[in-house]
Amino acid sequence: MSEQQPPLIEALGARGVIREWAKGAQTLAILEAVHRLGWLDTLREPTPLPDLTTPSWAPERTQGVTDVLKQVGVVTETAGAYQLTPAFAALVNGASGVDLESVLASVRLDLAALEKLDGTVPDLTGTEALIVAKDSGVVADPVTQMLYRSVYAAIPEVEAELAGGGPMLDLGCGIGGALLTTAQLYPHLKLLGVDIVPEVVAEAERRRDELGLTEQVQLRCADAQTLDERAVFKVAYWAQAFFPDNSRPGTLSALRRALTADGLLVLQEQPAGPTDVVQQGLRGIAAGRTAEELAAEARAAGFVLVRQVTTNLGNLAVMRNQQQ
Known part of the structure; x- marks a missing residue:
C-alpha cells in the first residue's frame, strides 16, 4: 500500500490543479449569466443584495454569485451594498469603445477555436472577424x-x-x-x-x-x-x-x-x-x-x-x- 501512495498523492495534486484551471471558466460563465440577467447594468450604482434576488433565485445563490464577483474584482461591497469596481464600470460603460459585449464575444470565439486544437480550425467568417476587430479596437x-x-x-x-x-x-x-x-x-x-x-x-x-x-x-x-x-x-x-x-x-x-x-x-x-x-x-x-x-x-x-x-x-x- 505504501508503494501506491506517492502516485495517488501526485494524481490528487494534478486533479486539484485542473480544478483550479476550471474555476476561471466557471467564473467566466457566471459573469456571462449575470450580464444576461442585467445585473451589471444595475450594479453601476450601489445595490443591496435583496434588489438582485429574483423569485427563482434563493438568497443563498445570489450571495454566492456576488461573493464570486467580489473575489475576482468585478464588484466591491460597502455597508451591504454591491457596486462595480471602476475598471469593470468602465468596461460595462464601453469606455472609448472597449466594451464587455465585445470582449465576451471574442473570448467565446477563442474558446471555440481551442476546442478544435486537435483538428482543423475553420477560417473566421466575416461576422467573426468583425467581433475580433471590435474587441481589438x-x-x-x-x-x-x-x-x-x-x-x-x-x-x-x-x-x-x-x-x-x-x-x-x-x-x-x-x-x-x-x-x-x-x-x-x-x-x-x-x-x-x-x-x-x-x-x-x-x-x-x-x-x-x-x-x-x-x-x-x-x-x-x-x-x-x-x-x-x-x-x-x-x-x-x-x-x-x-x-x-x-x-x-x-x-x-x-x-x-x-x-x-x-x-x-x-x-x-x-x-x-x-x-x-x-x-x-x-x-x-x-x-x-x-x-x-x-x-x-x-x-x-x-x-x-x-x-x-x-x-x-x-x-x-x-x-x-x-x-x-
Missing part, C-alpha cells in the same frame, strides 16, 4: 486622441510627416480606431485604411462617415499584398499582429513599394503569453514578436531602423524605407 474620441498624441510625441519624425499632410497608409486598419483618431489629430492629413474583411471595412466606413471624415479618410477592402500604389505614402502603420505568417513577406514588399523612398514604417510590438501563441498559431500567426524581431524582419525586407521607443501603446520600431 477603440473609438475615436477625446480620450483616444490624448493617447495617440502622446504616442506621436514620442516619435517626432513620424509626427512631422503627419502634421505635414502625409499621406499615411494603415494596413490592417480594422474598425479604424487608430486611423480615425489620427485623422482627428491632423486635419490636413490624408489617410488610406486597408483591411481584407468586407464586414470590418463596412464598420470602419460607418464610423468614418459618422465622424464627418469622409473627405479625409479613404477605406479599401483588399489584400494588403496586392496594393499597387508606388512611392505615395510618407508614413505607414502595419497592424502586423493580425497578419498570417505566409502573408508577411508579400505585405512588406507592398509597403516598400507604397512608401516614398524615405517613407517611415511604424511597427508595434504585441506581447503574447504561451496560450496566446497557441491561439494565434491556430490562424497561422506566430504571436509575440518583439520590437527587436520586428525591426530585424523589416530590415531583411529592405528597411533601415530609425529607432525603437517605448510609448503608452507599448514598444514601437520605426523603420525608414530605402531608395528602391
